[in-house]
Amino acid sequence: MSLPLLxxxxxxxxYADALYSYTLPRVNDAALAEDLVQETFLSAWKARNSFKGxxxxxxxxxxxxxxxxxxxxxxxxxxxxxxxxxxxxxxxLFDESEHWLPExxxxxxxxxxxxxxxxxxxxxxxxCRKKLQEMQQAVxxxxxxxxxxxxxxxxxxxxxxxxxxxxxxxAKLQLRxxxxxxxxxxx
Amino acid sequence: xKFLMISCKKATWLxxxxxxxxxxxxxxxxxxxxxxxxxxxxxxxxxxxFIARMARQIHxxxxxxxxxxxxxxxxxxxxx
Numbered sequence: 001m002s003l004p005l006l007x008x009x010x011x012x013x014x015y016a017d018a019l020y021s022y023t024l025p026r027v028n029d030a031a032l033a034e035d036l037v038q039e040t041f042l043s044a045w046k047a048r049n050s051f052k053g054x055x056x057x058x059x060x061x062x063x064x065x066x067x068x069x070x071x072x073x074x075x076x077x078x079x080x081x082x083x084x085x086x087x088x089x090x091x092x093l094f095d096e097s098e099h100w101l102p103e104x105x106x107x108x109x110x111x112x113x114x115x116x117x118x119x120x121x122x123x124x125x126x127x128c129r130k131k132l133q134e135m136q137q138a139v140x141x142x143x144x145x146x147x148x149x150x151x152x153x154x155x156x157x158x159x160x161x162x163x164x165x166x167x168x169x170x171a172k173l174q175l176r177x178x179x180x181x182x183x184x185x186x187x
Numbered sequence: 188x189k190f191l192m193i194s195c196k197k198a199t200w201l202x203x204x205x206x207x208x209x210x211x212x213x214x215x216x217x218x219x220x221x222x223x224x225x226x227x228x229x230x231x232x233x234x235x236x237f238i239a240r241m242a243r244q245i246h247x248x249x250x251x252x253x254x255x256x257x258x259x260x261x262x263x264x265x266x267x
Contacts, residue, residue, distance in 0.1 A: 012259050017250045025245045034251065038259050045266050098194030106230035111237050121241060144242035150207060169203040172235050179238070186234075 005053040011041055015058065019065050026069050026145050028129050028137065036072060040065040070146070070156055073138045077157040080134055084163040085170060093173055104177055110185040121183060128178035135159075136171040143168060193217045198228045202235060 007014075019040055023033040044064050051060060093104040100106070113121065129137055135157070142153045154164050180186040193201070198221040201214050210218065222229055251259075 008263070012256050012263070016256055016259060017248075020251050021247045021249045024249055025247055034255055037251070038262060041259060041263050042266060045263060094194070094196040098196035100195050100227050106227050106234060108230065109234055109237070111233070118241070122245065122247075125238075125241065125245075140242070144239060145245060147243070165203070169200060172203060172238065173199065175238055176231065176234050179234075 006048055006051055006057055008045060008048065011044070011061070015061055016041075018058075019061065022062065023065060023069060025126075026141050027072060028126060028141070032072070036065065036068045040068050043068070066146070070142075073142060074156050074158075076134060076138060077159070084135065084159060085166045086162070089166070091170060091173060093177065106176065107180055107186060109180070109183075113185055117185065121179075121185075124179060124182045125175070128175050128182065131178060132171055132174055136167050136174070139164065139167040140171045140175075192224070193221050195221075195225060195228055198222070198225065199231050202228070202232045206235070206239065 016037060019037045020033055023036050024030065027033050027036065040061060044061055047064070051057075055063070093101060095101050129140065132140065138157060139153060142148045142156065143150075148156075150161060150164055153159075154161055157164075159167070198218060201210060201218045204210055204214070205218065222232070
């Protein structure tokens with residue numbers, strides 16, 4: 001069989017690191033990211049005859065990888081049994097009159113940071129994302145890293161748009177609070 | 188005047204809704220009125236936008252270990 005457009009022998013050498021770098025921030029888990037990259041290569045190998053050369057080999061592999069990531073979110077959402085938050089679920093940030101509690105009031109941030117500092121910011125963002133509930137993590141990644149719109153996210157995760165609003169909003173409230181506690185420019 | 192004001196909790200909720208361009212005319216007005224008086228919610232909006240911008244720009248350059256790549260290569264060869 002001839003595969004003039006694909007070079008499976010070189011895939012791992014040429015694309016493993018790039019696919020891993022793409023996947024890691026999206027799933028925020030090193031072992032899982034590695035598994036998804038491996039599955040990407042295996043699926044690509046199985047689907048090699050359907051490759052028509054309309055896209056480059058590289059973007060074809062990235063599309064497969066992206067689908068693996070979205071599939072992962074889908075499965076994860078199916079496995080999660082904990083109930084989804086409603087707007088009325090307490091978030092622990094506001095008092096009875098719905099004003100900021102003293103310990104959760106937003107402080108002043110220095111957002112004019114230099115490139116060297118952004119590395120530090122991302123390290124802390126990564127830690128803070130790990131503290132989010134799994135569904136919040138999934139929604140956050142799909143919205144900001146995968147750039148999916150609300151309707152697509154609801155479909156993949158099989159949630160209502162009301163669930164979605166609460167999840168994304170709570171994720172932001174939590175992340176903001178966590179960054180403020182841990183990021184030096186937020187003090 | 189105070190009875191016309193929405194709470195901080197509601198205001199932050201509207202900030203998130205605004206980011207998705209889903210505010211009604213009435214909500215826009217409510218949010219603007221709240222923001223004019225509440226510096227903490229103004230900070231929340233700025234910081235929330237900052238987090239979103241930074242998250243959209245996440246780029247990492249990670250490398251897999253040789254052992255991991257070797258393992259992947261073997262798994263791929265088994266499929267041949």
